[in-house]
Amino acid sequence: MNTPSLEIxxxxxxxxxxxxxxxxxxxxxQRGERVALLGPNGAGKTTLVMHMNGIHPxxxxxxxxAGQLVDAKDKESIKDxxxxxxxxxxxxxDQLFMPTVGEDIAFGPYNMGKRGAELDAIVDxxxxxxxxxxxxDRPPHHLSFGQRRRVAVATVLAMKPEILVLDEPSSNLDxxxxxxxxxxxxxxxxxxxxxxxxLPYAFExxxxxxxxxxGVIVADGKTPEILKNDELLKANRLxxxxxxxx
Amino acid sequence: xxxxxxxxxxxxQENKHHHGHDVGERLYLHRHTxxxxxxxxxxxxAALCFILIVVSTPVTQxxxxxxxxxxxxxxxxxxxxxxxxxxxxxxxxxxxxFFAVLMPFFGTGEKVQVGPFELYRxxxxxxxxxxxxxxxxxxxxxxxxxxxxxREILRGLERMRLPVLMVQIASFMxxxxxxxNDEMERMKVAxxxxxxxxxxxxxxxxxxxxxxxxxxRSYERGERVHLSMLSRGYQGVLPQEQKLKIxxxxxxxxMIYPLVAVIIFIAQLLIGRM
Numbered sequence: 001m002n003t004p005s006l007e008i009x010x011x012x013x014x015x016x017x018x019x020x021x022x023x024x025x026x027x028x029x030q031r032g033e034r035v036a037l038l039g040p041n042g043a044g045k046t047t048l049v050m051h052m053n054g055i056h057p058x059x060x061x062x063x064x065x066a067g068q069l070v071d072a073k074d075k076e077s078i079k080d081x082x083x084x085x086x087x088x089x090x091x092x093x094d095q096l097f098m099p100t101v102g103e104d105i106a107f108g109p110y111n112m113g114k115r116g117a118e119l120d121a122i123v124d125x126x127x128x129x130x131x132x133x134x135x136x137d138r139p140p141h142h143l144s145f146g147q148r149r150r151v152a153v154a155t156v157l158a159m160k161p162e163i164l165v166l167d168e169p170s171s172n173l174d175x176x177x178x179x180x181x182x183x184x185x186x187x188x189x190x191x192x193x194x195x196x197x198x199l200p201y202a203f204e205x206x207x208x209x210x211x212x213x214x215g216v217i218v219a220d221g222k223t224p225e226i227l228k229n230d231e232l233l234k235a236n237r238l239x240x241x242x243x244x245x246x
Numbered sequence: 247x248x249x250x251x252x253x254x255x256x257x258x259q260e261n262k263h264h265h266g267h268d269v270g271e272r273l274y275l276h277r278h279t280x281x282x283x284x285x286x287x288x289x290x291x292a293a294l295c296f297i298l299i300v301v302s303t304p305v306t307q308x309x310x311x312x313x314x315x316x317x318x319x320x321x322x323x324x325x326x327x328x329x330x331x332x333x334x335x336x337x338x339x340x341x342x343x344f345f346a347v348l349m350p351f352f353g354t355g356e357k358v359q360v361g362p363f364e365l366y367r368x369x370x371x372x373x374x375x376x377x378x379x380x381x382x383x384x385x386x387x388x389x390x391x392x393x394x395x396x397r398e399i400l401r402g403l404e405r406m407r408l409p410v411l412m413v414q415i416a417s418f419m420x421x422x423x424x425x426x427n428d429e430m431e432r433m434k435v436a437x438x439x440x441x442x443x444x445x446x447x448x449x450x451x452x453x454x455x456x457x458x459x460x461x462x463r464s465y466e467r468g469e470r471v472h473l474s475m476l477s478r479g480y481q482g483v484l485p486q487e488q489k490l491k492i493x494x495x496x497x498x499x500x501m502i503y504p505l506v507a508v509i510i511f512i513a514q515l516l517i518g519r520m
Contacts, residue, residue, distance in 0.1 A: 053477055079479055087477045093425050094470040097418065099397045103485065111479030139397075141424045159478060 003067040004028045005163045005191040006052065010061035012215075013047060021047040023215035024061065029163070034192040036202035036223060039212035040237035045195045048212060049165055052193075053085040054078045066162045083112050086156030090167045092148035096140035101132065101151050104140065108159040126158035130184050146177025150184065163191040170198045199227055199240050211236050273335075273391040280499065281325040282393045285492055286402030288500035293390045295504035300382045303511055305375030310514035311382075317506050318385055325393045332388055339384045346380070349373035396420055404486065414484055418471075426464055433460065 006029040014020040021044040029035050039045050050056040051063050057072035064070065065084050071077060089095045098104035105123045114122060127133045130150040140148055149169070156164060169185070170178050182204055185192065196202055202209055202223055209226045211219040213236040219226055224246050226232065233239060240246075276282075281289075303310050322332055350373050353366035360370075390399070397420065404413045433456055442452060472480075 050473075055473055055476060079481070082477055082479045085477075087474070089470065089474050089477075091470070093422075094467060095474045097421055097471050097475065098484075099417065099421060106485055107475075107480075108478035110485040111481060140421075155478065 002031055004064075005031045005033070005066055006193065007064040007067075008048075008051070008061070009063075011048070011051060011058065011063060012060040013044075013051065013056060014059065021215055022051075025212070025215070025217055027210060027217055027220075029191060029193060031162075031191055032189070033208060034194065034206040036206035036209040037193055037195045037212060038197060038199070038202060038209055038226075038236075038238060039195075040197065043212045043236075044215045045212055046167060049087060049167060049193075049195060052163075052165055053082050053087060083108075083159050084162040085165060086159055086161030086163070087165045088149075088152050088156050088167060088169065090171060092140070092145070092152040095152040095155060096148060098140075100137050100139055101127070101143070102136040104151065105155050105158045108155060112159065122158050122160075126154040129157055129188070130154040131180075144177075146173050146180065149173065149177070149181060153181075153184065157188070157190075161190070163193065164188070165193045165195070167195045168198075169194060170196065170201045197238060199233075199238060200244055203227055203246065211238070213237075271396055273388075274395045275327060275331070275392045277326040277393070279325050279393070281321070281389070284500050285405075285490060285496065286394050286398040287405040288402075288492070288497060289390055289394055290399065290402045290406065292500045292503045293386045295501070296386055296507050297383045299504055299507040299511055301379055303514070305371055305378065307514045307518065309517070310510050311378050313510040313514070314382055314507060317510065318382060318389075321389060321503060322385075325389055327389065327392050331392070332385060335388045335392075336381060336384050339380050343377050343380050346373045346376035349376075405490070410483070417484075422464075422467070422471075425467070426460065429463060430460055 006027065008025055008027040011022055011025040012020070013022040025044075025048060037045055037048070047056065051058060052065070052070070054063075054070045054072040058070065062069060065081055068077065068081060068084070070081050096104050098107055102123055105126050106119055109119055109122045123136070124133065127136055130153050132147065132150055132154060135143060135147065135151070140151065143151065153164075153166075153169075166185075169181060173181065178201070182201065185194075185205055192206070194202065194206055206223055209219075209221065209223040210217050211226065211232070218236060219229075219232055227240060227246050300314055303314075305311075319329075322329065350360075350365040350370040351363075353369040356367040357364050358367050358370065359365075394402070397417075400413055400417050400420065403416075404410070437452070437456065443449070444453060
């Protein structure tokens, strides 16, 4: 079997104030898989994501990305890890901090040592992937929310990550933007972990779903099967929208 | 049913209210002049040199100041900045020159009669010096800020080798001033939607609480932005653009602004000698 893109073993984590968020998470994501990470508010989803690229140091257990151990203390390897794990944050305004869209997309690859024509080519390609090429020189605050979310995805794609992690990608999007983003995400040939409680979106995009609840993975299986299991969903404060059935 | 939008279209004459957009770029007036096109760091250097010359001209050389103003207005004209805009924006200096205006009324020594007032000669000279030099400085800054976007000014400062940290802080401010302003606007709307009306001392407590909340939110956003920067491999340096090659003729074009001031200064000295 190939090395999984993401391998998390017995991961536990407590915040400095004593509030424990993760109690032994086990998760393995194979290359090319699209996995939805479902869970109610406060389940520890964001905390888990912060472990995937070493923002939170691993206190107990281990995280491997494409076979490489995530160790927040090893500065050189963490640089490498962060180019492999692309996180798209929930609020695009947190992600887009440079004066123009183009400069923002160049930020990641620049940190990885890309310069000149090579850098330009990467930026253009990333913009093309999310259909935002004509917005290269615009300041981010001139864009609509949906456009900003797409640019946020492009900033991460420009780093050519091994795995794309999206935190609530469909939140605050109007139906058309939601669908456009889904089309873009589906067109990408990349391993994906999608943190969400938008169950139809998970159904649409991810063949596999896991439920994180109370700091542990409580379910892991094919998305339709998980979403059909009413009792499982109910026990974890997840609900399909009214009128939606699989 | 299709309603014709044309029928009920409200004509907006001038969009004076910005709804929180582009707080950082309000000063910039888009025109296509050679002054707009000059590299920003040259403009900053030229403006600083001009101000330096103006400040070092003795205020008694009033002829030089008349010439400085004429030259400044020529440049304003060349940059296609409406004079009304220039004068309106220059009003910003009023709080600063307030005391200068009072100077002739208080003091000691020789007095002169100006209209109905008896003024002190020394105070009059010092006060008018501050007003005239201040106005020239402010108007020069207005030419710079009207013909250069805030972003370009920051780039210029970066090229002038200002400490990177300062330029970065200013760039982030420019990026997020709109976001924070929008947030403030939303909080204001939410307050007013619940019947709050900011009048008098009683409302101060509410406003102070709102300011505190805004500060906490901005602080937390700062932390999130930093996290997202770290996630994309940030190690303390922001990307810098490639070095620009600037020809001598462009340098010269920019430096005409202070050079003419130098010529005026010298000419005035020579005339004064004769």
